[in-house]
Amino acid sequence: MTSSPRLFSILRQGTCLIASIHTALDDSQLMVFQRDLVERIGRDRARGVVIDVAALDVLDSFATRTLRDIAEMARLRGAATVIVGIQPEVAFTMVRLGLHTGAVSTALDLEEGLAVLGGRLAGPAVGGR
Amino acid sequence: MTTREDGDVTGSATTDSAPVRTTEEEGLLPQLVAHLREHRTRLREEWVGRINGAHLLQAMTASEMVAETTSVYDNYVEVLETGSVEELQHYARDLSERIIPRGVETHEVVGIVLLLRDVLARSLFEKYQGDMHVLNRVLDAYEPAANRIANTVAVSFVDERERVIRQQQDSIRELSTPVLPVRERLLILPIIGVLDRERARQLTEQLLTGIRTHRAKVVVVDITGVPDVDEAVANHLVQTVDASRLMGASVIITGLSPEIAQTLVTIGVDLSKMDTIGDLQGGLEEAERLLGFTVTRGGEAGGP
Numbered sequence: 401m402t403s404s405p406r407l408f409s410i411l412r413q414g415t416c417l418i419a420s421i422h423t424a425l426d427d428s429q430l431m432v433f434q435r436d437l438v439e440r441i442g443r444d445r446a447r448g449v450v451i452d453v454a455a456l457d458v459l460d461s462f463a464t465r466t467l468r469d470i471a472e473m474a475r476l477r478g479a480a481t482v483i484v485g486i487q488p489e490v491a492f493t494m495v496r497l498g499l500h501t502g503a504v505s506t507a508l509d510l511e512e513g514l515a516v517l518g519g520r521l522a523g524p525a526v527g528g529r
Numbered sequence: 530m531t532t533r534e535d536g537d538v539t540g541s542a543t544t545d546s547a548p549v550r551t552t553e554e555e556g557l558l559p560q561l562v563a564h565l566r567e568h569r570t571r572l573r574e575e576w577v578g579r580i581n582g583a584h585l586l587q588a589m590t591a592s593e594m595v596a597e598t599t600s601v602y603d604n605y606v607e608v609l610e611t612g613s614v615e616e617l618q619h620y621a622r623d624l625s626e627r628i629i630p631r632g633v634e635t636h637e638v639v640g641i642v643l644l645l646r647d648v649l650a651r652s653l654f655e656k657y658q659g660d661m662h663v664l665n666r667v668l669d670a671y672e673p674a675a676n677r678i679a680n681t682v683a684v685s686f687v688d689e690r691e692r693v694i695r696q697q698q699d700s701i702r703e704l705s706t707p708v709l710p711v712r713e714r715l716l717i718l719p720i721i722g723v724l725d726r727e728r729a730r731q732l733t734e735q736l737l738t739g740i741r742t743h744r745a746k747v748v749v750v751d752i753t754g755v756p757d758v759d760e761a762v763a764n765h766l767v768q769t770v771d772a773s774r775l776m777g778a779s780v781i782i783t784g785l786s787p788e789i790a791q792t793l794v795t796i797g798v799d800l801s802k803m804d805t806i807g808d809l810q811g812g813l814e815e816a817e818r819l820l821g822f823t824v825t826r827g828g829e830a831g832g833p
Contacts, residue, residue, distance in 0.1 A: 484777065486775045486776055487741075488734070488737030488738050488740070488741055488772070488776065489737075490775075491737060491772035491773070491775040491776050492733055492737060492768065492769070492772045494772070494775060495768040495769075495771040495772045495775070496768065500771065500775075501775065505777075506774065506775050506776065506777045507777035508740065508741070508744055508745075508746075508776055508777040508778065509744075512744075512746075512777055513777075516777075
């Protein structure tokens with residue numbers, strides 16, 4: 401569904417999806433990303449999503465809102481979302497601009513993000529579905 | 530142009546006026562320079578005598594004194610001859626670099642240059658005292674150049690000293706916000722001293738990059754040693770905490786003094802999202818709890 405070269409990848413790891421953004425996406429590419437990811441959550445019956453933004457050196461208001469929207473949609477489709485890999489400069493710029501990820505959790509990197517999801521899914525999710 | 534005379538400088542041949550130099554006076558300078566070159570040794574020794582008499586440059590040994598005064602003397606005469614202060618500026622900066630670490634003060638440097646000016650003026654006075662008219666013209670040519678030299682040396686010295694101070698400030702800044710890993714994934718940032726805007730910016734940078742390099746989950750920022758904060762710095766601190774959260778780390782602020790607490794409440798900084806604990810000990814205990822560490826005393830029966 402994406403054009404080559406790939407701008408992002410969505411991989412499956414157990415009950416989690418790992419969505420990595422490889423390069424800066426423009427607004428329409430972000431919408432494609434959102435559509436693909438939300439669709440994959442249903443198709444793969446994912447319980448958790450890790451969105452890795454480590455490659456991005458800027459996160460603007462639209463990108464931040466899209467990430468929040470994705471997390472909310474994922475929650476409605478039964479998956480918890482963690483955003484990982486926000487770089488120090490990006491983090492501070494976001495705060496300066498008044499951007500925040502709302503209720504979405506954040507973690508340092510992919511490993512941390514999976515650990516956060518693992519901890520969350522191990523609780524009430526066992527036997528939940 | 531202002532000059533400063535030391536107490537025991539009795540130079541009478543100096544004035545602060547800087548008359549406009551005419552072409553006629555230009556012709557006198559080479560003559561004047563030749564005179565100063567000719568009596569170099571005697572004048573230099575007289576100068577050193579005056580320096581010692583005024584108790585200036587006590588930090589220098591006798592041989593250094595000879596070497597430095599010779600260079601200063603030659604540079605001085607050279608500037609009189611060419612009118613270009615560039616060389617002297619260079620030398621003055623170089624000299625300052627050598628003598629500042631030894632505690633030589635500004636008044637000493639200005640003092641010795643003014644002494645040299647007076648010694649040379651005296652000698653010109655003696656040479657030309659027979660003819661008042663020529664003497665006046667010689668001094669008219671000499672004084673502006675001499676004043677310019679004194680100015681150049683003083684400015685170079687102060688510049689150099691300011692450069693040293695800036696350099697030291699930078700290194701103090703660098704040392705002033707250490708990021709210390711105390712346990713796996715737990716960092717401490719003790720902050721001591723006034724937290725100004727520049728230091729707050731540096732703190733943010735150190736904290737955020739520290740989180741990434743040490744893969745920290747919890748950071749304890751201890752501000753026991755900070756006497757006061759203003760609104761801008763307080764807001765900056767809040768933003769730093771938010772940014773750390775975006776990187777997946779929680780920040781605990783400890784050691785808010787009563788004054789700072791009052792300031793923050795008075796200026797209405799939104800601290801509802803800030804995790805604060807009274808002292809560093811409490812902060813560490815909380816951080817360990819968040820990370821799942823339990824600390825037990827060795828003597829007691831095994832932990833849980």
